[in-house]
Amino acid sequence: QKEVEQDPGPLSVPEGAIVSLNCTYSNSAFQYFMWYRQYSRKGPELLMYTYSSGNKEDGRFTAQVDKSSKYISLFIRDSQPSDSATYLCAMSVRNQGGKLIFGQGTELSVKP
């Protein structure tokens, strides 16, 4: 079993839809949770960064962490064609900055 599980998709939605992306994990020591966006043939771009449980909002993006269920989510409101990319969840334990465990990534396509 992988430490971090993420549905690879692909996920296709119409423009303006609310998108929900999810990851589950098995290591209860994870305390830092991140979402990266990766366009084709580019490096991952940090979207959201959350410590421990709770919600964090940034514009159209909301990240949720439920440590009791070992489950994290990223919501995208009013999705745009420019949101079409692969979304990667990543996690790390305390004091190990940069040592990230990634999910497989979910490929998202937003249709005009």
Added chain:
Amino acid sequence: ETGVTQSPTHLIKTRGQQVTLRCSSQSGHNTVSWYQQALGQGPQFIFQYYREEENGRGNFPPRFSGLQFPNYSSELNVNALELDDSALYLCASSNRQSVDTEAFFGQGTRLTVV
């Protein structure tokens, strides 16, 4: 743009050869981590360098090695290249002195082994 730069952007090598990839970390960051990303997969942690020493390693053989220089830039060296080494190699920089552990990635080096 993250300020993390990698070179070269693309590279084609023959099986059995050796390759060196380079990374300049973001200003203010003292830690560099290297990842391998196969097509359709998430990045896999190779190793991390902090204060010019290896600080943690993933499940990669010894033919993957690295260096970190006093200016915090880093190199990834791969010896005896195999076809399965074809991947996008990513460098990420972070600051271990910071409470936050955000890591910022470069654009990657796409290595093709033929």
